Amino acid sequence: MKKAVTPEQIKGHLPVLLPTRKLMLSDIPLHDRLFNIWTAGALLIAFLASAIGPSFAQAGAGPARSIITILLDWTPSIAKAFGFNVLISIFAMAIGTVLGVGLGVLQVSPRAVIRRPAWLVTQFFRNSPWLVLLFYCILLIPFKITLFGVTIPFPGWIKAVIGLSLPVMAYMSEYMRGAINSIPTGQWESAQSLGFTRGQTMRDIILPQTIKRVLPPWMNLYAVLTMATPLVSIVGVSEVMSLTRAALSAEGRVDLLIPMYLYILCWFFIYCYPISTLTGRLERRYSVKL
Amino acid sequence: METVLDWLRPDWFFDLSVVGDDYNRARYLNGLWMTVKLSVICILLSLGIGILGAAIQGAKSRALRVSVGFFVAFFRNTPPLVQLYFFYFAIGTILRITGENGLPQPLVSSFGWAIISLSLFAGALNIEIFRSGVEAVPKATIEAAEALGYTRLQIYRYIVLPLALRISMSALGTNLVNLVKTTTLAYAIAVPELLYVAAQIWSEDLNVREMMNVLLLSYVGIVAVLVWVLHRWEKALRFPGYGG
Amino acid sequence: MPWTPDQPIISLKDVHKSFGQIEVLRGISMDVMKGEVVCIIGPSGSGKSTLIRCINALNDIQSGSITVEGQEVHDQKLDMLALRKKVGMVFQQYNLFPHKTALENVMMAPIKVLKQNRSEVELRARALLKKVRLEGKENAYPGELSGGQQQRVAIARSLAMNPDVMLFDEVTAALDPETVKEVLVTIKDLAAEGMTCILVTHEMGFAREIADCIYFTDKGVIVEYGPPQTFFENAKDPRTKQFLSQIL
Numbered sequence: 001m002k003k004a005v006t007p008e009q010i011k012g013h014l015p016v017l018l019p020t021r022k023l024m025l026s027d028i029p030l031h032d033r034l035f036n037i038w039t040a041g042a043l044l045i046a047f048l049a050s051a052i053g054p055s056f057a058q059a060g061a062g063p064a065r066s067i068i069t070i071l072l073d074w075t076p077s078i079a080k081a082f083g084f085n086v087l088i089s090i091f092a093m094a095i096g097t098v099l100g101v102g103l104g105v106l107q108v109s110p111r112a113v114i115r116r117p118a119w120l121v122t123q124f125f126r127n128s129p130w131l132v133l134l135f136y137c138i139l140l141i142p143f144k145i146t147l148f149g150v151t152i153p154f155p156g157w158i159k160a161v162i163g164l165s166l167p168v169m170a171y172m173s174e175y176m177r178g179a180i181n182s183i184p185t186g187q188w189e190s191a192q193s194l195g196f197t198r199g200q201t202m203r204d205i206i207l208p209q210t211i212k213r214v215l216p217p218w219m220n221l222y223a224v225l226t227m228a229t230p231l232v233s234i235v236g237v238s239e240v241m242s243l244t245r246a247a248l249s250a251e252g253r254v255d256l257l258i259p260m261y262l263y264i265l266c267w268f269f270i271y272c273y274p275i276s277t278l279t280g281r282l283e284r285r286y287s288v289k290l
Numbered sequence: 291m292e293t294v295l296d297w298l299r300p301d302w303f304f305d306l307s308v309v310g311d312d313y314n315r316a317r318y319l320n321g322l323w324m325t326v327k328l329s330v331i332c333i334l335l336s337l338g339i340g341i342l343g344a345a346i347q348g349a350k351s352r353a354l355r356v357s358v359g360f361f362v363a364f365f366r367n368t369p370p371l372v373q374l375y376f377f378y379f380a381i382g383t384i385l386r387i388t389g390e391n392g393l394p395q396p397l398v399s400s401f402g403w404a405i406i407s408l409s410l411f412a413g414a415l416n417i418e419i420f421r422s423g424v425e426a427v428p429k430a431t432i433e434a435a436e437a438l439g440y441t442r443l444q445i446y447r448y449i450v451l452p453l454a455l456r457i458s459m460s461a462l463g464t465n466l467v468n469l470v471k472t473t474t475l476a477y478a479i480a481v482p483e484l485l486y487v488a489a490q491i492w493s494e495d496l497n498v499r500e501m502m503n504v505l506l507l508s509y510v511g512i513v514a515v516l517v518w519v520l521h522r523w524e525k526a527l528r529f530p531g532y533g534g
Numbered sequence: 535m536p537w538t539p540d541q542p543i544i545s546l547k548d549v550h551k552s553f554g555q556i557e558v559l560r561g562i563s564m565d566v567m568k569g570e571v572v573c574i575i576g577p578s579g580s581g582k583s584t585l586i587r588c589i590n591a592l593n594d595i596q597s598g599s600i601t602v603e604g605q606e607v608h609d610q611k612l613d614m615l616a617l618r619k620k621v622g623m624v625f626q627q628y629n630l631f632p633h634k635t636a637l638e639n640v641m642m643a644p645i646k647v648l649k650q651n652r653s654e655v656e657l658r659a660r661a662l663l664k665k666v667r668l669e670g671k672e673n674a675y676p677g678e679l680s681g682g683q684q685q686r687v688a689i690a691r692s693l694a695m696n697p698d699v700m701l702f703d704e705v706t707a708a709l710d711p712e713t714v715k716e717v718l719v720t721i722k723d724l725a726a727e728g729m730t731c732i733l734v735t736h737e738m739g740f741a742r743e744i745a746d747c748i749y750f751t752d753k754g755v756i757v758e759y760g761p762p763q764t765f766f767e768n769a770k771d772p773r774t775k776q777f778l779s780q781i782l
Binding site: 209 | 592625627631691
Binding site for chain 1: 363364366367368369370371372373375376379380381383384467471472473474475477478485489492498499502505506509510513514517
C-alpha cells in the first residue's frame with residue numbers, strides 16, 4: 001500500500017513540476033482510437049490504389065495478370081510463411097521470457113557476486129544489435145551438439161530463435177528489475193517480520209505483484225520481436241520476407257514491387273497494431289490503479 | 291562433446307587480422323566510420339522529425355494531426371527491415387534518372403535510402419516520446435505562463451519544449467540507442483557499414499568467431515559512447531526538484 | 535541459561551545503532567516483562583521506530599545486546615524464523631500484500647512459513663479476523679478496505695503466527711482520525727488478554743490509558759521512564775516537560 005508521495009517529501013520541489021513516473025519506451029500511450037480507423041483505412045486505400053492503379057494502366061498491354069490477381073495467388077504461401085514468423089516469435093518470446101525473469105531476479109540479488117554479472121549480461125545483450133546477435137548464433141552455434149551420446153540437432157531456424165531470444169531476455173531482465181524495485185520496501189519488511197525467507201518473499205509476495213507492471217512492456221516487447229522476425233531472412237532462414245522476394249523475382253514485374261511490399265507491411269501492421277493498442281490501453285488503466 | 295569443447299575454445303581473439311593486417315584494418319575503420327555517420331545523421335534527422343511531429347500534433351488542424359498519427363502508427367507497427375526494403379527495392383527501383391551514359395541511375399544511393407528509412411522509423415517513435423513529454427507538462431505551468439502574457443509560440447519555445455525534453459530524456463535515450471543498433475539493417479542493402487565489412491572480412495579470412503567478438507565489442511563501445519553523451523546531456527539539463 | 539517467565543521477555547543493554555555517520559541509538563537499555571504494555575514516545579527523529587525495528591532484527595545494531603526470551607537477537611547463528619515467530623510486528627503503512635485477500639493475507643505466513651495445515655490455519659484466521667471485528671471482510675482485497683480496516687488485518691496477520699510479543703510502529707499515524715479508534719480498541723483488547731506489547735505512538739491519551747510503563751526518548755537516548763501516572767504528572771527532566779507541554 002503505497003502512500004502517495006506528497007510534494008513535501010521531494011527535496012527542493014518545484015511547485016509547478018512534480019516528478020512524473022520515469023518514461024519507458026513502453027510507457028508511451030500510442031493510439032487515439034481515432035487513428036485506429038484512420039490508419040487502417042488509409043493503409044487500405046494506399047494499398048488498393050497502388051494495386052489497382054497500375055493494372056488499369058496496363059490493361060491494354062496484353063494478357064498480363066492484374067496486380068490483385070497476382071497478390072491473391074500468392075496469398076496462401078504468404079500466409080503460411082507469415083505463420084512461420086509468428087511461430088519463431090512465440091518460441092523466442094517463451095525462451096526469452098523465462099531466461100529474462102531469472103536474470104532479472106538475479107539482478108536484484110543482495111550479493112554483488114550475483115548481481116554484477118547479471119547486470120553485465122543484461123546490458124551486453126540489451127545494447128548489442130539484434131542482427132549481430134543473430135549472425136553470432138547462426139554462425140557460431142554448431143549445427144548439432146553431441147552430449148553423452150545424444151545428438152541434438154540445431155537447424156538454422158532454431159539457432160535464429162535462440163538469437164532472437166537473447167535480446168528479449170535482456171529487455172525482460174530490465175523490466176523485471178524495474179518492477180521488483182518499484183515494489184515498496186514495506187512489502188519486503190512485513191514479509192520478513194512474518195518469517196518469510198528471501199526466496200519465499202520473492203516467489204510468493206514480490207513476483208506476483210510485478211506481473212501487472214511487467215505485462216504492458218512485455219506485450220510491447222512481443223510486438224517489437226515480431227517485427228524483428230524478418231531479420232532471420234538475412235541470415236538465411238526462409239520466412240515471409242524471403243518468400244516475398246522470391247515471389248517478386250519469379251513474377252519479374254516492376255509494377256508489382258510497391259503493392260507487394262505494401263501488402264507485406266499490411267500483414268505485419270494488422271498483426272502488431274492490435275497488440276500496441278492493447279498495450280497502450282493496459283498501461284493507462286494500470287497507471288491509474290497501481 | 292567434442293563440438294561443445296571446440297565451440298568453447300578460449301581463442302576468441304586468435305586470428306585478429308583486423309588489427310594486424312593493414313588492408314583489413316583500413317576496411318574495418320571505414321565500416322566503423324560509416325556506422326558512425328549513419329548513426330549521427332539519423333539521430334539528428336529523427337530528433338528533427340520528432341520535434342516537428344510533436345508540434346504538429348498540438349496544432350489546431352485536425353487533418354494535420356491525423357496524418358501525423360497515421361505516420362506514427364504505420365512506422366511503429368511494421369518491421370523496419372520491410373520498411374527499408376520498401377524504400378530501397380520498391381520506391382528506389384522506380385525513382386531512377388537517366389545518367390550521363392544514358393543508362394538509368396538510381397536517384398538515391400543505398401546509403402541515402404538507409405538514412406531516409408531509419409530516420410523515419412526512429413522519428414516516428416520520437417514524435418510519440420515528445421508528445422507524451424509535452425502532455426506531462428502540468429497545465430498549471432502553462433496557465434501561469436499565459437497569465438504572464440507569453441504567446442502560444444513563446445510558451446512552446448520557452449516552457450513546454452524545455453520541460454518536455456527533460457521529461458522525455460530517458461525514453462529518448464532508449465530510442466536513440468535502438469536507432470544505433472538498427473543501423474545494422476543497412477547491411478541488407480549493401481551499405482558498407484560495420485556489419486557489412488565485418489562479414490566481408492570473415493568470409494575472406496574465415497575468422498568468424500574473432501570478427502564476431504570484435505563486432506559485438508565495437509557496437510557495445512559505440513552504444514557506450516552514445517549513452518555517455520546522453521548522460522552528460524541529461525545531467526546538464528537537470529535542475530533541482532525533478533528526477534533523481 | 536534457559537529463559538524463565540520471571541525474567542524480562544525483552545531486554546536491551548546499551549544498544550548503539552548508526553546509519554552511516556548518523557548515530558540514531560546511543561546507548562539504549564530497557565527491560566520488558568511478560569504481559570507488560572510499554573509505550574515509547576518522543577519527538578520525531580528520536581530513534582523510536584529504529585529501536586523497535588532492532589528488536590525484530592529488521593535493522594542490525596553496532597554494539598550492545600538485545601535478547602528476546604533470553605536469546606540474543608543479533609547473533610549470526612540465530613534462527614531468524616524462531617525469532618519472527620515470537621515477535622510480531624505491525625507497521626505504520628500496514629504493508630498488506632495487495633494481491634491477496636484479507637483472509638489470504640492472514641493465512642499466508644502460517645502456511646508458507648510454518649508449513650501448517652491449511653484447514654486449521656483457515657479456521658484460526660477466520661477467528662482472528664472476527665476478533666479484530668472484520669467478520670464479512672474475509673474476501674476483500676486490501677485496496678477495498680479503509681486504512682483502519684487494513685491495519686486491523688495487519689494485526690490479525692501478525693497474530694496468526696502466535697507471537698509472544700507484539701511490536702506496533704506508529705500504527706495509527708497514517709490513519710484518518712475517525713478510524714484511529716477502531717485500531718486502538720483492537721490493541722486494547724490484546725493488551726487486556728495479557729499480550730506483551732511495545733508501542734511507538736503519538737496518541738498520548740491512549741498511551742496513558744493502556745501503558746504499564748512509558749519511555750521517553752530524545753536524540754537516541756532514553757531520557758526518562760516510569761508508570762503513566764508519574765510520567766505525565768511528575769516528569770522530572772526538563773526535556774520531557776517541554777515535550778509534554780507541547781503535546782498536551
